[in-house]
Amino acid sequence: MNCQSPIVVALDYPTMAQSIEMAKRLDPSQCRVKVGKELFTTSGPAILDALHKLDFDVFLDLKFHDIPNTVANAVSVAAAAGVWMVNVHATGGRRMMEASANALQQRADNKTLLIAVTVLTSMDQSDLLEVGIDATPEQHVKRLATLAKSSGMDGVVCSAQESSMLSTELGKDFVLVTPGIRPAGSDSGDQKRIMTPAEAMAAGSHYLVMGRPITQAIDPIEALTQANKSLGVSL
Numbered sequence: 181m182n183c184q185s186p187i188v189v190a191l192d193y194p195t196m197a198q199s200i201e202m203a204k205r206l207d208p209s210q211c212r213v214k215v216g217k218e219l220f221t222t223s224g225p226a227i228l229d230a231l232h233k234l235d236f237d238v239f240l241d242l243k244f245h246d247i248p249n250t251v252a253n254a255v256s257v258a259a260a261a262g263v264w265m266v267n268v269h270a271t272g273g274r275r276m277m278e279a280s281a282n283a284l285q286q287r288a289d290n291k292t293l294l295i296a297v298t299v300l301t302s303m304d305q306s307d308l309l310e311v312g313i314d315a316t317p318e319q320h321v322k323r324l325a326t327l328a329k330s331s332g333m334d335g336v337v338c339s340a341q342e343s344s345m346l347s348t349e350l351g352k353d354f355v356l357v358t359p360g361i362r363p364a365g366s367d368s369g370d371q372k373r374i375m376t377p378a379e380a381m382a383a384g385s386h387y388l389v390m391g392r393p394i395t396q397a398i399d400p401i402e403a404l405t406q407a408n409k410s411l412g413v414s415l
């Protein structure tokens with residue numbers, strides 16, 4: 181599908197039926213979709229086939245984090261399922277990321293993007309300190325993203341607050357996928373490092389992950405339309 185929009189709608193639902201109901205209301209030329217831990221745990225791989233049949237590009241957001249062999253095999257299976265994007269945790273380290281990148285390179289005509297999660301957008305400096313990291317989120321994101329790039333990742337998940345810095349440091353082709361997107365005035369929920377859709381794109385983000393601001397809106401399609409309009413996406 182030739183999608184016009186950088187928005188990736190997080191289908192965070194407890195049942196496959198609810199996620200398919202929402203997907204059928206969405207237009208694959210106006211957004212991509214994300215399958216995360218909740219939906220995949222309830223639906224299994226059947227959800228990927230169902231969303232592909234509806235013509236969506238699918239980001240499988242399972243944030244793999246394990247020994248290199250296990251993660252490389254999991255990433256390879258995800259690519260075989262035809263997902264547009266899959267991710268691992270950068271804190272799994274260089275050998276884990278290199279093994280994953282090699283696994284995808286060995287697949288003929290691989291098209292799946294492989295990206296690494298840096299610092300979750302729900303975390304701020306005090307959260308990092310509690311897990312033993314004495315750095316600002318920006319410093320730690322830079323460190324992990326630099327490692328991810330040199331380990332063969334196509335890009336990273338970060339906050340849009342770090343997009344400008346990463347774009348300068350790692351180049352404009354390094355893919356920046358940014359959750360924690362909140363239209364002005366919307367509830368931040370558990371997200372700590374947030375930005376509006378327009379600010380995020382101006383900062384250099386390539387893809388904007390939006391869940392609750394769309395899925396929990398009174399009119400989800402109108403919420404998506406307004407976000408796309410704020411980005412100048414032709415509807």
Ligand SMILES: O=c1ccn([C@@H]2O[C@H](COP(=O)(O)O)[C@@H](O)[C@H]2O)c(=O)[nH]1
Nearest residue numbers: 190216299300301359360389390391392
């Ligand atoms: O750092 C990260 C990595 C992943 N996510 C995921 O994105 C969506 C965000 O949902 P909202 O409802 O818009 O907050 C969700 O599926 C997370 O698992 C993230 O938020 N931050």
